[in-house]
Amino acid sequence: MSTLTRHILDQSGSGVAISVTEMRFGSGPQVVYCQAALHADECPPLLVARQLCQHLAVLEAQQRLHAEFRIVTQANPIGGQQWVRQHHVGRVELGTGQNFNRDFPQLAALVIEELGPRLTSDPQANRAMARELWHEALAGLISENPVMALQRVLLDLALDADWVFDLHSDDEAECHLYAAPSDLAVALSLGGRLGASAVLIESDTGAHSFDDTLMQFWETLETAFPRRGFQAPLTAMTVELRGTRDVSMAQAHSDCEALLGLWSEHGLVTSDSGQLLSEPVAYPLRGLDVLTTPYCGLVVWHRALGDWVTAGDLVAEIVEPDQPERDPRQIRARSEGRLLARRGHPWVRAGDVVCKVAGSKPLSWRFGNLIGGRQ
């Protein structure tokens, strides 16, 4: 029987209660966690999550669920209510400017301290103990601001999971995914069902994003305690469901089918949903060039999403309205690859991300935090 829980955030504010809504379906030895729109203005996941809940309710009634499913239908209710002069702002918290999907609390070191003396020869028991200590560490954390309060709730719901799907969208984009090398096969399978063109691979983006935080926790434990059951107990990925404006019932239905198809492939549900719609290509995240503009002005595109570009190709021009006698500035590709994402709004200022080009060769200037712009 499905359950609906509203997890109230501490730090909601005086006289205000903000809650994260979670639906649970089914039961079984594995936990599947799926959340929508941690960046609150990335809208397509909201419809997918809603439709997923409807599908899962039907499958549950038919006793075709073989795992516990936790669906967070709106992962960021704080960002969902941020408006500035009639413009929605969902990517960063207005009070601090903090990106909602960065700097999640890293608690592996705390857990390792407590876990060492309690380890057994049973890998399953060790994992259960690690999760229990992780829950405790999170509970002991003081939320210093509303973003941290939100991050605590989301991590607490996801850390039991064997599967995590963090649903986002880019500005204007083809469908693509971010995953660790160990999850490449699953990401390619899901990507093919979604009609994605690319899977971006990196073991650590350096951003302490949501899925990174979960994956890094287990990796840190595996390094500290090899062969004790901490090697890859989690499959996690970030899914970019095209552009923020790509919202339609038909697309959401197709994306639900893709997720259900993947879950069926792994015995988590019984469903004949989904088929392969594409053959995505795996690219190293270090091969993804994020082009920014050094100029302020109007973006005029010369290349379309999905185009293959080589270094030096003209991708866009920036028309400067205060320089009517000067030729437009040119934005040229710096590397070979596929034009995966573009800025949606045509007015830019210096430093804004203009587009992303996914290539197969790691780029020397890509280091440190590897996820910029939308993700």
Ligand SMILES: [Zn+2]
């Ligand atoms: Zn995002």
